[in-house]
Amino acid sequence: MASYVDEVGIGDFVLLDEITTESFLVNLQKRFSGGKIYSYIGEVCISVNPYRTVNIYGQEYVNQYKGREIFERPPHLFAIGDAAYKTMKRRGKDTCIVISGESGSGKTEASKILMRYLAAVTNISGQQEIERVKNVLLQSNAILEAFGNAKTNRNDNSSRFGKYMDIHFDFKGDPLGGQISNYLLEKSRVIMQQSGERNFHSFYQLLLGCPDPELSKFQLTRDPNHYHYVRQGGVSKVDSISDRADYKSVQSAFKTMGFPQDAIDTIWRVVAAVLHLGNVDFKTDGDRTQIKDTTTLTKVATLLNIEKEALNKALSHRVIAAGGEVLHKGHTSSEAIYGRDAFAKAIYDRLFTWIVDQVNKAIQVSGSEGGKTINSTVIGVLDIYGFEIFDRNSFEQFCINYCNEKLQQLFIELVLKQEQEEYQREGIKWQNIDYFNNQVICNLVEESHRGILSILDEACLNVGKVTDNMVLDSMDQKLRGHLHYSSRKLNPSDKELKHGEEFRIKHYAGDVIYCINGFLDKNKDTLFQDFKRVLYSSSNAYLKEMWPEGAQNIYKTTKRPLTAGTLFKNSMILLVKNLTSKEPYYVRCIKPNDQKSPVLFDVERVTHQVNYLGLLENVRVRRAGFAYRQSYDRFLRRYKMISQYTWPNFHGGSDKEAVQILIKEQNLSQDVVYGKTKIFVSSPRTLFMLEQARAKLIPGIVIFLQKLWRGYICRQRYKRVVAVYRIMRYYRRYKMKAFVKELVTAFRNVKQMPDYGKRLRWPAPPPVLKQTTAMLKAIHERWRAWMILRVIPQSDWPQLRLKVAACDVLRGKRPDYGLWRKWEGDYLSLTSEHGAVQKYSTAINNMKNKEKFRKVAFSCLVRKINKHNKMADRAIVVTESAIYKLDQKSFKSMSGKIALQDISALTVSSGYDGLIVIHLQGGNDLVVSLLSSDLEDPRVGEAVGVICHNYRVNQRRDLRVVVSDNVQCMLGKKQRLIQVQALPNVSIVSFTKNPSGDLSYSCPLREPAGKGHNGIKSVKNGY
């Protein structure tokens, strides 16, 4: 099955030729000696404690195992971690890794290695928050081990509490946070240690690692032998442990987790207070018990921020509230010592739980209240105290060993029992494999009424004086004949057991003799109310928080709390339930020897462990069994794409038939068995092949799905766009109709209106009709013009244009500009104007040929003034492109023509005279007064209209016209002012130079001929 090379012995015990204890051990020893500490039984990992640093956990090893199947690489814990991770990711299933084995077999190390692996393979995108969570998860170990681990005779770093950690992952497989559950701390260790053992590491870390100033703040001396609570085992120094370095790591872990400085301070103060409390002694004075030395007491009170007197009282008295009265009863000296010890245990125990709570807060999955969030999956890692036998075993060992029985039971249930039962249920040919079922031992402890915990609880309930001895009696009575229980009374010949004191339980992992003394007290776990109140009264907020029940009214009778045993039993039942709900992976740890030697393989000790762990049975079940099973429908759903017959749907029959066709097509029939509802696959390799075939097709399917989905999205978008356009179309049509309707209403009577709708307010058009409306407006304007002009004969329209041009520039600025009369234009061609018409015609015809103009638009006699202030009479002729000055006699052009484009502006006066200044570029304007035979009209309006009209046609822009009585002009490149003077006694126009250098223009005073000279209407009327 295994495909890797470089093996020592056989990596997977399933492949052993012969399944006997001997061959199993030979192979295990061979591997251990060859440095291979991990082996498999299928997917169960066997780990043998190497007791030395092995260099197999670095990044290169992580890379080797990442994303690989178990059988592809040599056995390693990483492979188990990866399998649990893969299952969680692939199937979205919660998984758990249960690490079991006796004390010192390497469980805690294994759990840390697994956590480090999971941290190493996740958060590829390097998100900060995930890094923080991972860091906190890893660092939490240092803190929990400092406060919950201790040196025992079995293990220098023995876990004295149970730990189950759920790590939550998001859908991408990145850790989101976690939740740690702690189980029963062995708190008796706080006050008492067996020979060769130590108290919890935290005490020694504080005493040996904490800097001097801190130490004196806590009023401690750097010598563990000075303190009763830490010196009883006789070893304060352990070679494998550096308390100083560990203190530093713990401090840094506190910081990483975000513990506030005052919280860290409080934690160490409590540890110091416990140390001092152990040194509080009592003396008896008559029947009064008193504290011998109150300086120590003061230290405790100061460290806990409580009243010294209140503490003194709580240690030497007991408050009894009965019948509404409060009595203070003095302690006997043994009661006082019991009270002090119970106090010390309770403070430390609470501190530990509080620390775990704080750690949980730091790694809590956001959006969850400690529980599981909807979108996360979980990998649980269980590292709990291992099975242990000491010289003297008490209530704590009883609980620890019961816990191990429960885990063994879980293993049996899931790996041995359920598996075999399932084969039978599914109708698969199966040779039953026998194994020892330890349910009977679990029952011995936990059964109601008959179980040891029940018997203990019953005794605790009794009001009268019940002793441990009486409990043993009761157990003897009720458990007589039980195959796994015995005592001296039940078996008097068994000299190993002390009469009235000891009993023996035959655990799955070995016989353990327990000493009944202390069982009752430890089960009751009473702490006098007074202590709770004293701690609640502490001015330290953290301590107050640890003791909320101290707030309770002294008179209030409280419900009897559950006993320690029952609480522990309940938590175990819950734990097992939790583990059962997840897909389990097992790591079975084996301790090769009791000497912590890296080379010694104690065959006897290992055989014992192999036997009680049921590893051989495990191999047998596994060998005959199947690596994987799945219901047909789920199997089909996962692998249907592999076969053309089943993809996308199988139409030929049941799911089972579909699966059979699929397997046959893949040539895998020899490795599977078909059950009633499930398919069973023998080797992981087959599964791997199916997975590979699936993985190859997934990208295509993803693209296919993306294609469909994108198509769907596009179709939806297209439909929406079409709908939008349709709505827009309808809306636009509606707006247009509404506009047109409004327009029609507004313009209904436009023909009858005197201004033909000039002043009508147009309704606001919708944007789409803006252009059309502009066109409509133009049409309306044209129509209006037509309506006005239709009475004027078409032949007069050219003249009208000239009048409009004059109107544009002169309206409102001059009193009259000849609109009322017919504009003759070429006045010099009229005999009424002068007597040389024939001469003029000849001259003009010659000019026409020479100058190539079409016709004379305007001609007139003028009087001009030149730059030398000299007046001269001339004639001017305006054509479509130029102005000509002609000699008045010969009508010959003088000094060239003035092209229209050379004109920059015109200036006329606002009066009723003939002055017109034609401004030219070059500084010599043409200043003339138009002369007319008809003195009624000076013809200025006509000349301006003709020049402006021709200029617009010629130049495509308007000519500027200034109307002013202070006429500015340039003569001889000089700025000159012409003052217009209309005088009654003047009959002929003249220009004269003033003494100031300016010019005066005198002309006869005339009145305009008619009214209504300002608009089209008047033009119309004029005709």
Ligand SMILES: Nc1ncnc2c1ncn2[C@@H]1O[C@H](COP(=O)(O)OP(=O)(O)OP(=O)(O)O)[C@@H](O)[C@H]1O
């Ligand atoms: N993989 C390993 N590599 C190196 N040393 C190891 C390894 N596993 C265990 N050890 C050594 O064995 C010691 C005991 O291991 P560990 O504390 O994990 O035992 P445990 O099973 O948790 O015991 P307990 O039940 O008492 O808590 C460790 O302190 C370490 O020295």
Ligand SMILES: [Mg+2]
């Ligand atoms: Mg441990």
